[in-house]
Amino acid sequence: GAGVSQSPSNKVTEKGKDVELRCDPISGHTALYWYRQSLGQGLEFLIYFQGNSAPDKSGLPSDRFSAERTGGSVSTLTIQRTQQEDSAVYLCASSLASHLGSYNEQFFGPGTRLTVL
Amino acid sequence: GIQVEQSPPDLILQEGANSTLRCNFSDSVNNLQWFHQNPWGQLINLFYIPSGTKQNGRLSATTVATERYSLLYISSSQTTDSGVYFCAVDQSYSGAGSYQLTFGKGTKLSVIP
Numbered sequence: 001g002a003g004v005s006q007s008p009s010n011k012v013t014e015k016g017k018d019v020e021l022r023c024d025p026i027s028g029h030t031a032l033y034w035y036r037q038s039l040g041q042g043l044e045f046l047i048y049f050q051g052n053s054a055p056d057k058s059g060l061p062s063d064r065f066s067a068e069r070t071g072g073s074v075s076t077l078t079i080q081r082t083q084q085e086d087s088a089v090y091l092c093a094s095s096l097a098s099h100l101g102s103y104n105e106q107f108f109g110p111g112t113r114l115t116v117l
Numbered sequence: 118g119i120q121v122e123q124s125p126p127d128l129i130l131q132e133g134a135n136s137t138l139r140c141n142f143s144d145s146v147n148n149l150q151w152f153h154q155n156p157w158g159q160l161i162n163l164f165y166i167p168s169g170t171k172q173n174g175r176l177s178a179t180t181v182a183t184e185r186y187s188l189l190y191i192s193s194s195q196t197t198d199s200g201v202y203f204c205a206v207d208q209s210y211s212g213a214g215s216y217q218l219t220f221g222k223g224t225k226l227s228v229i230p
Contacts, residue, residue, distance in 0.1 A: 042222050045219070097216045104216045105165040108159070
């Protein structure tokens with residue numbers, strides 16, 4: 001079946017603008033994750049969804065970042081008032097994980113490269 | 118939080134050579150995955166291996182959970198093996214929060230013809 005898809009693949013925006021990044025997980029995967037990859041910080045966790053709820057938002061770097069998931073499927077990551085330090089590749093992953101300690105192989109999408117000018 | 122250290126940070130190999138990449142982690146884990154990030158940035162799943170040994174073609178991996186390390190073996194390397202190899206772990210069983218993966222900084226592999 002299809003893997004995790006993300007759109008857009010590239011996004012260039014001006015400082016201060018809002019952006020929305022979209023993730024379509026693998027069908028049937030209840031868990032969805034957002035990560036960020038930047039040169040200085042490596043791969044960092046942002047937020048985790050189980051169904052439509054987000055039990056772990058501990059990685060969101062500021063209140064300018066928010067995410068939602070609807071219908072237990074598609075998720076949108078929104079960054080408000082973008083700053084240059086937000087430039088990074090934003091990666092989405094999904095897994096079948098249904099409870100703590102269970103099988104949790106995560107599969108990643110191709111990412112969205114965000115550049116803030 | 119848990120620390121994940123990978124070594125070596127950089128590795129240059131002649132095509133056909135073998136290599137071993139190492140991942141050390143500082144606490145017990147529920148899940149350990151090895152990924153290959155290709156030149157286009159895609160993270161490709163290599164192994165889901167919280168313990169034991171697995172093999173897939175020229176690649177194999179071993180995780181010794183009690184000693185908190187994992188090894189990725191690449192045999193008869195090819196130029197297409199070039200890229201960055203990441204080890205990532207989660208501690209979901211321990212009530213640490215969620216299933217979030219904590220990544221090492223990666224090993225950058227360059228295979229030259």
